[in-house]
Amino acid sequence: xxxxxxxxxxxxxxxxxxxxxxxxxxxxxxxxxxxxxPAWFMSPEFYLDLQNQLEAMSGKAAKGILYRVSFSxxxxxxxxxxxxxxxxxxxxxxxxQVSDFFSLTGHGRYTFEVKDAASAETGWVMAESFVAKLHxxxxxxxxxxxxxxxxxxLTVLFDRPVECAEVECRSRGDPxxxxxxxxxxxxxx
Numbered sequence: 001x002x003x004x005x006x007x008x009x010x011x012x013x014x015x016x017x018x019x020x021x022x023x024x025x026x027x028x029x030x031x032x033x034x035x036x037x038p039a040w041f042m043s044p045e046f047y048l049d050l051q052n053q054l055e056a057m058s059g060k061a062a063k064g065i066l067y068r069v070s071f072s073x074x075x076x077x078x079x080x081x082x083x084x085x086x087x088x089x090x091x092x093x094x095x096x097q098v099s100d101f102f103s104l105t106g107h108g109r110y111t112f113e114v115k116d117a118a119s120a121e122t123g124w125v126m127a128e129s130f131v132a133k134l135h136x137x138x139x140x141x142x143x144x145x146x147x148x149x150x151x152x153x154l155t156v157l158f159d160r161p162v163e164c165a166e167v168e169c170r171s172r173g174d175p176x177x178x179x180x181x182x183x184x185x186x187x188x189x
Contacts, residue, residue: 021104034105035080044130047145051131063140067148074152077101084159091117098153102126107146120158124150124179132170132177141169143177154181161185 024033032039054062082097091114099110108128115121126146135142143166151164163184168174 021101035077037076037080044134048131048134051135051142051145063144066144067151070145070148071152071155074149074154075156076152077149078153078156083156085157094157095122098150098157099124101153102146120154120160120162120181120183122154122181124164124181126177126179129170129177135171137171137173139172141166141177142171143169143179146177147179150179150181151184158183 022033022035025031026033032041051062051066054065058065078098081101082094085091085094095112095114099112103109108126108130110124110126112122112124115123126143129143129146131143131145141147147164147166151162154162154164161184162181164179164181166177166179168176168178170177
């Protein structure tokens, strides 16, 4: 039986919206597909446990591992959803796809600004990061998965290497998580 569309949950107080992302369910195999690729749901606690174990076992290398894995995921998603900018494309509209993807996949809402398109300088603000909220308070930024994902997707979008750094993090006591991107000299993978 071919995968069929997932039925949307009932609307709650007129705030829920049906997802424009192509999500299908194959009842025979018991699989969910997002953008035509198999997907599964993980709770924020699962991700946090994974991050905590990586940090315990590999120390500061955990940041690089999480960033690089998420960078690859961001590249794959960017290629599936939109590919690189083409002449005549609206940059803000294309960046809105990235913001919408985070929201539609349950990661929270992002706002963004373009500082300088020529050098891929953008700013991203995430008011509620599950990673930062659940992670133990500390002096370091902890949302490496989001920084890597943004960098990977923007690398596809701008068709050149982009890097992303979290410059504010709620886990450090900042009011929100803030990410900055810029053109990089080389792709991190």
